[in-house]
Amino acid sequence: MSLSAPGTAIAQPPSAESEPQPGRVTSRLQRTPQERDRFELGVAVPQGYFDWLGTFGYRRFLREGGPFEQAMQIELSGTAKDYLGEGALSVYYFFRPIKSYKEGWKLRPLLEVGPGGHIVVQIANIEGFNDSAFHTQGYLKTHLYGGFEFLFSQKVGIVVRGRLTAPEDHPFDYAQAAILLR
Secondary structure: OOOOOOOOOOOOOOOOOOOOOOOOOOOOOOOOHHHHHHHHHHHEOOOOOOOEEEEEEEEEEEEEOOOOOEEEEEEEEEEEEEEEEEEEEEEEEEEEEEHHOOOOOOEEEEEEEEEEEEEEEEEEEEEOOOOOEEEEEEEEEEEEEEEEEOOOOOOOOEEEEEEEEEEEOEEEEEEEEEEEOO
């Protein structure tokens, strides 16, 4: 029991629970919820036989580590021409230099690189036989994307990018424009 004058408060020492613990690991995830997840609905002009390519992707920001931010993207794409159609399920792991843009910028340069795994299904309608042939193949490739993102608001924007792929018959394999939704 302490004696003090009425109406005066006695300062209590801070408890050990309220002080930061030395050596404690804290999260480096610094993105707002709108920055962590986004959907992309796009169209691309590919190199080769097809004239267009439709894409739908989901991108998730994973972490910042060293000079890069890291993200994962899952993408469905599809195209068709004459008797041949092709669809793909792709999973990418991207590295983007942290210092290449600031989060407050409306127009952001885009430069990212990383591996991508692809499962591709081709469907051919065989004329005269009333039949379809299917061919499936899996690939693991390295991709480099360059372009820009323009944000209309925190939730809607446009991304325009080109893709270089190795190994590939056509190294610059497509140019894409997509609407991004967060």
